[in-house]
Amino acid sequence: MSNFDSTKTSLTDLLKGIVEGKIQLPDFQRGWVWNDDSIRSLLVSIARSFPVGAVMLLEAGGETRFKVRPVEGLDPNNLTPDIAERLILDGQQRLTSLTQVLMLHQPVSTRTATHKAIKRFYYVDIEKALLGPEHYEEAIISIDETRTLKSNFGRTIDLDLSTPEKEYENFYFPCNQILNSDSWEEGLLNHAQDKFTQFMKFRGQFVKAFREYAVPVIELAKENSKEAVCLVFEKVNTGGVPLSVFELITATYAADGVNLRDEWFGNEKEGIEGIRTKLAKQRLLRNVQSTEFFQGITLLHTWEKRQADIAEGKTGKQLTGISAKREAVLSLPVEAFQNWKDVPYLELNR
Numbered sequence: 001m002s003n004f005d006s007t008k009t010s011l012t013d014l015l016k017g018i019v020e021g022k023i024q025l026p027d028f029q030r031g032w033v034w035n036d037d038s039i040r041s042l043l044v045s046i047a048r049s050f051p052v053g054a055v056m057l058l059e060a061g062g063e064t065r066f067k068v069r070p071v072e073g074l075d076p077n078n079l080t081p082d083i084a085e086r087l088i089l090d091g092q093q094r095l096t097s098l099t100q101v102l103m104l105h106q107p108v109s110t111r112t113a114t115h116k117a118i119k120r121f122y123y124v125d126i127e128k129a130l131l132g133p134e135h136y137e138e139a140i141i142s143i144d145e146t147r148t149l150k151s152n153f154g155r156t157i158d159l160d161l162s163t164p165e166k167e168y169e170n171f172y173f174p175c176n177q178i179l180n181s182d183s184w185e186e187g188l189l190n191h192a193q194d195k196f197t198q199f200m201k202f203r204g205q206f207v208k209a210f211r212e213y214a215v216p217v218i219e220l221a222k223e224n225s226k227e228a229v230c231l232v233f234e235k236v237n238t239g240g241v242p243l244s245v246f247e248l249i250t251a252t253y254a255a256d257g258v259n260l261r262d263e264w265f266g267n268e269k270e271g272i273e274g275i276r277t278k279l280a281k282q283r284l285l286r287n288v289q290s291t292e293f294f295q296g297i298t299l300l301h302t303w304e305k306r307q308a309d310i311a312e313g314k315t316g317k318q319l320t321g322i323s324a325k326r327e328a329v330l331s332l333p334v335e336a337f338q339n340w341k342d343v344p345y346l347e348l349n350r
């Protein structure tokens with residue numbers, strides 16, 4: 001039986017699921033980093049009905065539990081982890097960008113190509129978009145949080161979209177209205193009725209592409225093991241910095257209320273002396289790294305399990321293998337970590 005399923009889901013449904021908290025991120029996912037150029041390029045691709053790649057989700061609720069969080073831009077206080085039904089393994093950058101641009105009404109916190117932090121709203125020049133899809137790249141613009149474009153060192157306002165009335169007057173459509181433009185259309189009809197026919201043509205040509213866009217979705221079943229999920233995540237995120245074993249274990253232990261970063265690095269405010277500090281007091285252990293420490297704990301845990309198997313009369317392949325391989329470390333139960341974490345330096349103190 002396959003442990004994954006492949007289908008297509010409407011972009012609208014995916015983004016609604018994210019805003020409602022039904023789709024969230026496993027905590028081991030790193031932050032959202034897309035810049036302004038990448039966001040606009042993504043919007044152009046969807047407007048032209050080009051493929052933007054598949055999204056991979058993990059069904060929540062299995063034995064493999066991760067600490068989760070909403071995508072950036074959403075209030076984590078309003079979206080509790082227990083309502084998450086699926087977790088994003090691949091597609092975070094695209095889905096976060098689209099959520100912020102299309103679903104939210106605050107400026108998008110992004111960056112320039114040179115990594116300068118900026119805040120942007122995204123608009124479509126309706127008249128330019130009506131010239132045809134080949135003009136979409138010019139038609140889709142981003143402006144700062146004041147919703148104005150200025151020149152002459154900020155002294156001249158070239159474009160003012162600071163109010164809905166200014167949007168109607170200049171005939172620029174806000175991207176956060178693309179998936180539900182009822183109120184904006186009503187305002188346009190009241191303030192610039194002469195432009196409404198043109199707008200309806202724009203809606204049928206440009207807006208419709210977003211509303212009908214379907215995203216290929218690969219969904220992993222909740223029955224997949226922790227190591228399988230982590231392996232898949234790393235395979236599909238080859239463009240990023242590989243996650244360490246420590247980072248992956250940290251994410252899984254967090255679901256059980258164990259703050260592994262505090263356990264390892266310590267927390268002065270909470271009065272927690274970290275394992276790393278304790279190891280540093282021992283000459284033989286002071287250079288031990290987090291992954292090496294967990295390999296040692298895993299060797300002790302698998303040795304203990306093997307002894308228990310022998311006591312039960314098991315033989316041959318029935319016996320647990322003593323191992324510190326990556327898969328074995330990722331499978332280390334939190335209870336085993338808590339039982340064995342003090343052993344290395346306690347033994348040396350005898």
